[in-house]
Amino acid sequence: MTSRIHTFRIASLAWPILIGQLALIANGVIDTAMVSRFSAMDLAALALGVSIYVSVFVGLSGVLQALLPTIGQLYGARRFGDIGREVKQGLWLAFFLSCIGCLVLLFSPVFLSFAQASPELAEKATLYLRIEALALPATLGFRVYAALNTAISRPKMVMAIQIGALLLKIPLNAWFIFGGFGLPAFGGPGCAIATSLIAWLMLLTGWMLVRGAPIYRELRVFGSGFVAPQWKAQRSLLKLGIPMGLSYFIEVTAFTLMAIFIARLGAVAVAGHQITANVGTVLYMLPLSLANATGTLVAQAIGARDWQTAKKISRAGIRLSAILSVLIGVAVWFAREQIIRAYTPDEVIIASALPLFLFIAFYQLFDSLQVTTAFVLRAYKVAVIPTVIYAVALWGIGLGGGYVLGLDPFGVSPAWLHGAAGFWLGNSASLGLVAFFLIWYLRVVQRRVVQRRVVS
Structure with a gap:
């Protein structure tokens, strides 16, 4: 193939990934813009909470990025049946990483003490992080779905789910931050409630598509029985x-x-x-x-x-x-x-x-x-x-x-x-x-x- 064809293939695969990434960034922008209209204290708590959550999430999701080259090489070798086993090991890894991340977020007051924040600020930031702990397993599980789709050159569905999540973010944020329909105003932690609900919806949507869409059938992610975590596969991903x-x-x-x-x-x-x-x-x-x-x-x-x-x-x-x-x-x-x-x-x-x-x-x-x-x-x-x-x-x-x-x-x-x-x-x-x-x-x-x- 000529260099021009390779460039075209890269661009064709990159643009849905780019839009999906921008949708993720837009979620953070929406959180900041809406909480800033609630109170300065809640905005400060959001900033403090996000700084800790992002550090945890980026590190853990980075480990799951090992699935990209692993599945990509299997796909290039046309070993489609092995992809399903690797995806299941990736889901187990996401579960184990979630346990570690949730412990860090649940015990966030230990880390917040280094910030020497006021008691009210620390309390709001702690609540934000503990609610985000509920979202972490779903978020990491969706990263496995995203890695699978990117590795087999099908990132458009990931993009569509991320755009749909962004459209849900504004009304759910407004409801949980400012209250209404029988719910009190949660302020900054309301962002975390909205994020958690959306994260689980994204996870369920993604894996329902993998279960039902014909394009995934030959990968044998579903229908191949229960697979326990295997140390050899886990070690290879962790390495x-x-x-x-x-x-x-x-x-x-x-x-x-x-x-x-x-x-x-x-x-x-x-x-x-x-x-x-x-x-x-x-x-x-x-x-x-x-x-x-x-x-x-x-x-x-x-x-x-x-x-x-x-x-x-x-x-x-x-x-x-x-x-x-x-x-x-x-x-x-x-x-x-x-x-x-x-x-x-x-x-x-x-x-x-x-x-x-x-x-x-x-x-x-x-x-x-x-x-x-x-x-x-x-x-x-x-x-x-x-x-x-x-x-x-x-x-x-x-x-x-x-x-x-x-x-x-x-x-x-x-x-x-x-x-x-x-x-x-x-x-x-x-x-x-x-x-x-x-x-x-x-x-x-x-x-x-x-x-x-x-x-x-």
Whole structure:
């Protein structure tokens, strides 16, 4: 196949994933917008609760991402009957991970004590997290369904369910946050009630489709009897999934710790950083979707033992992601003031955020390169070395360098990098290093695959 065909296949698979990801982000935006109209205390509790829940969810769902290359390779090898067994082991893994996550969320006061929040704020945040604990098993179970569909190149139904969930979110949020029809106003924790109900509806809808739709029949997810958890299968998923989950955790905490350090500089600096980070998160969904699609198609090619096609797809995906990121970076740079004004009319905050958009404009390239390459490596079932690269670069160089440049404890940083700009430069440089070393390591992995093929 030509490079153009591979690019078209990646784009065709990526766009439903992108829309689904944007629908998930929109849920958080809706929560924030609606709770902000209830009370400042509930908004603060929501922010505190979400920061803990996201850290737990991202780490655990990252482990389940091991299903993508595993099922993708089986699908490429046309071992359809084995996919059902792997999916069942994935559901068992989701159950075990849910038990761990629920314990963390139920005992959230231990973690909230570090925030030194007021008793009322801590109480609301605790209630929010304990209700979210009810949603976690369903959310992780749906991640297994999403992984199955993405791995067999059928993400449109996942997208449809996610859009349907988003449409339900607004009326359910309004009901549980503000009360009505016999229910009291729950405020911020009402978001968690709505999320829990929707999560279970999504789970039931997804697996009912797997049970009834003809396209899933040959995968033998249903109708093949009860399958107990098997240590060999669980160990194989964990061997790949734990470093993947850690890499997600490292990425999330790198941004979280950035915000904590920048908070020392005052409310204006934090506000400018938050706007920039929010824009960056939305923009990240495009390369993340392309990475998912590229990794899936590479895994399928590997399963078919078509090593040359796997290499061509990886190059096409990385190239497409890089080109689009450059175009987006240029567009963001020229529209930076309009984007910031859509967030706030405050001239002081606008002045704080404007310099940071320089980094948003060019770090998109590094971010797109690293995430697409990381997903390709996962398609080859390689995750440990990339996780080490993430830890050293993002925590060591990104946060460490950002601390030195932004807070200037040694008096060596130039004045224009003092504050949030220093942290953003450190983060951008670390992503550039991650991208460089991951691309280098991918070439090493692909060369080894070719050498093993020649020897065999």
